[in-house]
Amino acid sequence: MTYLTYLPRRWRLKVTNREAAVSAVHFESYTEARAHLKDLLNAAERGQVATVRRDSVTTAVVSVERLRHFLASLIPSRAEVVPESGGWSVFIPGLPVAADGASFDEAITEMIDALREYAEDWQDHLLDAPNHRDNWGLVQLISLSDDDQLRDWLVGAAK
Numbered sequence: 814m815t816y817l818t819y820l821p822r823r824w825r826l827k828v829t830n831r832e833a834a835v836s837a838v839h840f841e842s843y844t845e846a847r848a849h850l851k852d853l854l855n856a857a858e859r860g861q862v863a864t865v866r867r868d869s870v871t872t873a874v875v876s877v878e879r880l881r882h883f884l885a886s887l888i889p890s891r892a893e894v895v896p897e898s899g900g901w902s903v904f905i906p907g908l909p910v911a912a913d914g915a916s917f918d919e920a921i922t923e924m925i926d927a928l929r930e931y932a933e934d935w936q937d938h939l940l941d942a943p944n945h946r947d948n949w950g951l952v953q954l955i956s957l958s959d960d961d962q963l964r965d966w967l968v969g970a971a972k
Contacts, residue, residue, distance in 0.1 A: 837862035853874055881954065912926070928955050940952075
């Protein structure tokens with residue numbers, strides 16, 4: 814016979830001596846989350862819903878790689894690369910970001926640098942600007958990606 818016990822606030826079932834994860838892990842306070850940080854991080858790494866509440870705000874804890882992969886699949890780069898005066902120019906319509914280079918690869922490398930600068934500026938002072946506020950997902954994608962991942966995203970390389 815198997816006994817199931819509900820453990821409140823951690824949304825986990827205990828099956829005899831082994832724990833079997835349910836679909837979500839939630840903590841009602843940061844204090845409770847800190848006391849069970851390993852459980853919270855394990856749930857996030859497995860892809861489970863993992864949340865922490867502070868006052869009236871609930872925050873999700875998500876694996877960086879899962880979030881980056883999701884954002885990359887959800888946000889198309891829309892980058893346009895055009896030959897220009899013996900070199901190449903790259904821009905993304907709707908963003909104040911552009912780059913030039915003597916070769917295609919150099920232009921893409923410069924665009925990666927420009928995107929990183931934009932993400933820093935967004936974090937510093939653009940996040941509340943009405944015309945930049947909706948770029949949250951893009952800034953997360955830029956910040957969570959390494960240069961090779963950004964290059965693949967810009968040129969549409971399948972992964």
